[in-house]
Amino acid sequence: xxxxxxxxxxxxxxxxxxxxxxxxxxxxxxxxxxxxxxxxxxxxxxxxxxxxxxxxxxxxxxxxxxxxxxxxxxxxxxxxxxxxxxxxxxxxxxxxxxxxxxxxxxxxxxxxxxxxxxxxxxxxxxxxxxxxxxxxxxxxxxxxxxxxxxxxxxxxxxxxxxxxxxxxx
Numbered sequence: 001x002x003x004x005x006x007x008x009x010x011x012x013x014x015x016x017x018x019x020x021x022x023x024x025x026x027x028x029x030x031x032x033x034x035x036x037x038x039x040x041x042x043x044x045x046x047x048x049x050x051x052x053x054x055x056x057x058x059x060x061x062x063x064x065x066x067x068x069x070x071x072x073x074x075x076x077x078x079x080x081x082x083x084x085x086x087x088x089x090x091x092x093x094x095x096x097x098x099x100x101x102x103x104x105x106x107x108x109x110x111x112x113x114x115x116x117x118x119x120x121x122x123x124x125x126x127x128x129x130x131x132x133x134x135x136x137x138x139x140x141x142x143x144x145x146x147x148x149x150x151x152x153x154x155x156x157x158x159x160x161x162x163x164x165x166x167x168x169x
Contacts, residue, residue, distance in 0.1 A: 063099065068086065094137075106131065
């Protein structure tokens with residue numbers, strides 16, 4: 001895959017242009033995922049042997065894309081080290097976050113412990129469509145968001161906001 005940097009865990013790809021795509025790879029209908037939390041509830045029951053013409057229906061993956069989205073490579077002690085991070089270089093900047101599959105409606109939950117509140121809220125996320133969100137940087141800091149799909153698949157996305165003379169990672 002020339003032009004792509006793939007993480008050792010698989011599923012995360014960064015193009016040379018800096019557009020980051022995070023894919024939650026769920027193979028078939030199995031309960032294991034490379035990233036995120038698989039749906040819960042119930043025990044898998046044995047299935048009949050598949051005929052040569054059938055294959056399992058894959059569970060849709062959550063794909064997150066935004067200009068400048070990266071895998072944090074700062075310090076191993078950073079809370080977001082090795083994870084999807086959307087950095088902002090200043091306050092008052094807005095970018096677009098797109099989630100797929102495009103037929104789904106997602107829920108984005110900001111962690112109050114890391115994202116702050118009121119005038120100290122690190123980012124504000126406003127839905128534009130069911131799969132597109134405007135993200136605005138409001139205060140310096142780091143913020144953890146959880147994205148949940150209708151099928152209860154989740155993934156984590158971090159936001160960092162820097163001010164002049166302050167580096168947050």
